[in-house]
Amino acid sequence: xxxxxxxxxxxxxxxxxxxxxxxxxxxxxxxxxxEYSKKVGKAPAELTDDERERFRTN
Numbered sequence: 001x002x003x004x005x006x007x008x009x010x011x012x013x014x015x016x017x018x019x020x021x022x023x024x025x026x027x028x029x030x031x032x033x034x035e036y037s038k039k040v041g042k043a044p045a046e047l048t049d050d051e052r053e054r055f056r057t058n
């Protein structure tokens with residue numbers, strides 16, 4: 001059982017594993033975007049590109 005437990009936690013040694021974002025990756029004010037989505041009665045994925053662009057921060 002101890003061997004299995006060690007295998008489960010082996011990734012802890014690497015820390016957070018995420019891909020770095022480049023400067024062209026769009027960033028959004030998600031709080032305001034989700035608030036707007038609720039207001040207009042749409043899911044965030046249903047927003048048009050123009051609606052989404054209003055919340056872009058870069």
